[in-house]
Amino acid sequence: xxxxxxxxxxxxxxxxxxxxxxxxxxxxxxxxxxxxxxxxxxxxxxxxxxxxxxxxxxxxxxxxxxxxxxxxxxxxxxxxxxxxxxxxxxxxxxxx
Numbered sequence: 001x002x003x004x005x006x007x008x009x010x011x012x013x014x015x016x017x018x019x020x021x022x023x024x025x026x027x028x029x030x031x032x033x034x035x036x037x038x039x040x041x042x043x044x045x046x047x048x049x050x051x052x053x054x055x056x057x058x059x060x061x062x063x064x065x066x067x068x069x070x071x072x073x074x075x076x077x078x079x080x081x082x083x084x085x086x087x088x089x090x091x092x093x094x095x096x
Contacts, residue, residue, distance in 0.1 A: 003035075004030075004031070004034060004035030007034065008032050008035070010032055011032050012030070012031060012032060013029065013030050013049075014028075015027060015028040015044055018040055024042075025040050026041055026044040026048075027039070028041070028048075028049065
């Protein structure tokens with residue numbers, strides 16, 4: 001999937017309910033004309049979608065533009081914003 005994302009100008013995403021071995025789940029499809037990726041999970045949340053996009057990597061990368069955008073969101077809690085800023089500062093100091 002990551003190779004497909006690296007070489008794509010766009011992707012389309014869709015998900016649908018799926019039942020497997022008597023348990024409800026969700027099948028998420030990512031792709032375009034060049035590739036298709038399917039992942040079945042127990043959740044249909046935004047966090048789950050981001051986890052699928054991360055593949056083997058763990059964590060998020062934010063640049064200053066993304067951080068400024070999050071600051072403008074009214075639904076983004078102050079604690080979460082503090083945590084993001086703390087993590088960014090910590091990572092910057094570790095990389096120097």
